[in-house]
Amino acid sequence: MDPRIEPSTGDYSGERITSLANAVYLRLMTPLGSWWADPTLGSRLHELERELDVPRVRILARQYAEQALASLMPERASRITVTSTHLRKGWCDLLVSVVHLTGQEQQFKHPVKVA
Secondary structure, three states: OEEEEOOOOOOEEEEEEOOOHHHHHHHHHOEOOOOOOOOOOOEOHHHHHHOOOOHHHHHHHHHHHHHHHHHHOOOOEEEEEEEEEOOOOOEEEEEEEEEEOOOOEEEEEEEEEOO
């Protein structure tokens, strides 16, 4: 069991979890190559902050998220699906569906700020 990270604040919430929520959060929020213990952990989503709010950027966001989450596939997850949506101006919302090896499916929403 891991202490749960609250996505809205980045702090520990005080509860314990056995899901992949922390793994997904850390891989999407950490800039690729910036964590000292594993330079392959993280995503390139932070690079999109200066990109315009156009369909091409939503495709890039989905691809960057898929790349970041790919390391979960063989050992911890059996399937990961990422879709990008445009619900509000200046944001690209990623909808991430992760199927744990136990068969439990979880949904995550990850907002990405764009210009």
